[in-house]
Amino acid sequence: MPDKDKPVEEQGLLVVAAPPHLFHRVKTSRIMLDVLIALLPATLAGLNLFGPRVLAVIVASLLAAVAAEAATQKLLGRPVRVLDFSAAVTGLLVALNLPPTAPLWLAVVGSAFAVVVVKQLFGGLGNNFLNPALAARAFLMAAWPAQMTTWSAPGDWAVQAMTGATPLAILQRPELLRRLPSYAELFWGWIPGTIGETCVAALLLGALYLLWRRVIDWRIPVTYVGTVALLTWVLGPRGLFTGDPVAHVLAGGLVLGAFFMATDYVSSPVTPLGRVWFGVGCGLLTAMIRLYGGYPEGVSFSILIMNIVAPLIDRYTVPTRFGGRRA
């Protein structure tokens, strides 16, 4: 006879559940860990380019995100699940989106905002309709624009601050074009920018890892980068087809955004076709902001805007079912 006081496994009872009775080993925590692993090259590149000080920014951001997540979950009476690493991913992404000169409090405020306001207050993991790290970046840009746009020179760790033009600012002003860094400098990251966005080589290494591990799908990043390249080439400063698509792809936060932020599962579409439209939409908005907007960079806002549209995209791109008509 079943004895309610004993655990099931000691009673010789059989477990009854709906099928399947076999599962793949991958869990949410492993996917988040893969994202952390994939961000490691870019993190190390940031340290190498901008000096040991950025390590403090990264650690502060990570700790703040994890602590904020645990505290909020506890306060809201939810299961504390910081070991799923999702808060760590948010914390690291916030740090990589900060300038190397960012004060530590800025990192803490950004991470806490991302986790508490954008993620937990909307229901926690799986319910945030915006990418938390990008929403935090937008919030910090609005609240502390000076601190968010004070760059430092890569390689010269002693120089603490400069307000020189980033490559994207140069691209917006044709009279400065001769000061544009070489493609090699853009690719290896020897340009001013946020901690994690400049070294395209390191970002692509991580992106390849994510594609190989099948954590991300090619559709969003490829259509996103492709759309930006196409539009910045066609809509050049001296007429049609005079643009510099290579510089536009390598500069700014496009590679970081396309492979690591726009691909955020929760805030992007799940349908294959929806992912294509999402990538194209991100690319269109980014190119428009960069070419005609008031800001030099548009990756964050583009992805955030498309995040809002993602549920709608899913709704109108439901795949045709096997043997069926469109839903």
Add this chain to the structure above:
Amino acid sequence: MALALRKALAGGIHPPERKHLTAAQAIIRPPAPESVVIPLWQHTGAPGEPLVARGDHVKLGQKIGQAAAFVSAPVHASVSGTVVAVEPRLDALGRMVTAVVIESDGLDTPAPEVVPRSQPDSLSADEIRNIVHQAGIVGLGGAAFPTRVKLAPPADKPIDTYILNGCECEPYLTGDHRVMLERGADCILGLGLLMKAAGVTRGYLAVENNKPDAVEALLPAAREAGIAVAVLPTRYPQGSEKHLIKSLLGREVPSGGLPMDVGVLVSNVGTAVAVADAVYHGLPLLQRVVTVTGRPVRQPANLLLRLGTSFAAAIALAGGLGEPAGRVVMGGPMTGTAQFSLDVPVVKGTSGILVLGRDESLAPVSTPCIRCGRCAESCPMRLLPLYFDAYVQAGNYSRTGELGVLDCIECGSCAWGCPARRPLVHSIRVAKGEARKRS
């Protein structure tokens, strides 16, 4: 026509096969059990009606339950002996079903009608259909749909192709594999009879490429009979009949339709062998090959078991358990039904008895859906399982219907690969129940 390599289905998964436990084990025919419990409802359709009462003596192969409707099937005594009860008994689908309990006299005295047929090759299509019906043959792949019904499609659905399904894509199960190896000629013979009964001239035998020895064993007989052997990539759920048809013929069974809507009939290899046995030897369906397997089972085996053998007896015949069982499943791990009692009988649809260890058995903890899309990617029906789960949680059943929940074949690919361990199949079943209530 001999060998055709075909495309795999779109979507699907590749779970660990775990067939090595029993793939090399030849089918064993253990002695008949001392008693059997034979439910009168082992098939899709209406339950059968009893033809015997407590105290009656029955012979091996004697009909003890008759079909109560067009979609129904008779059942037969799987031992000779005495009927000790006709009463409701628990079956492996959790239902209480009227069952005939027979105590064996150990003699296996055959019923007079169980005799080899003198001129089987001169039978007409009608006669074959009648034999198939009287022998109680249903699909042995698991769904247990009465085969005779399949063989009599309405006149406005012309059939041009018969596919014999030897994919056996469920992990762990090897019964079909062994049947193809050991009774390959009868598979082809049975397919020929099914084709004759359905008036079809084109026949395929489909096997996954993880069973090259079966392909080898079937080829000579297939070649002689003009049957094409199609070798398909190993991918779950390749054995789903809709996906088999798509892979072989490029036809999509319409939503809500049946294979006959695209001119195709599909039967399992075990069914074909049962048809050959019925037509040539006059043998009704009273036994089937059951893979008894799983890590806790001491001697995993492919057993030819009498229908009505209890799960407990079947496991004992496979050497018993070397460690405590956590889950016992009828069928394979992807679509099988978990049991809460081992006092349930082997029935016509019992392709396997899978025992899982305790560490493999505890229901996984679900965490929130992260919308990774793996479920949609793996869905062979191109559905969006995550939304079924989300809308069921929210009680929005009409939306699950709009998104095609009734098209789901419950293959379990989505739930298998879900990193958040969402109970997707469970949610889908809830949604289907609600959708059927509404329609």
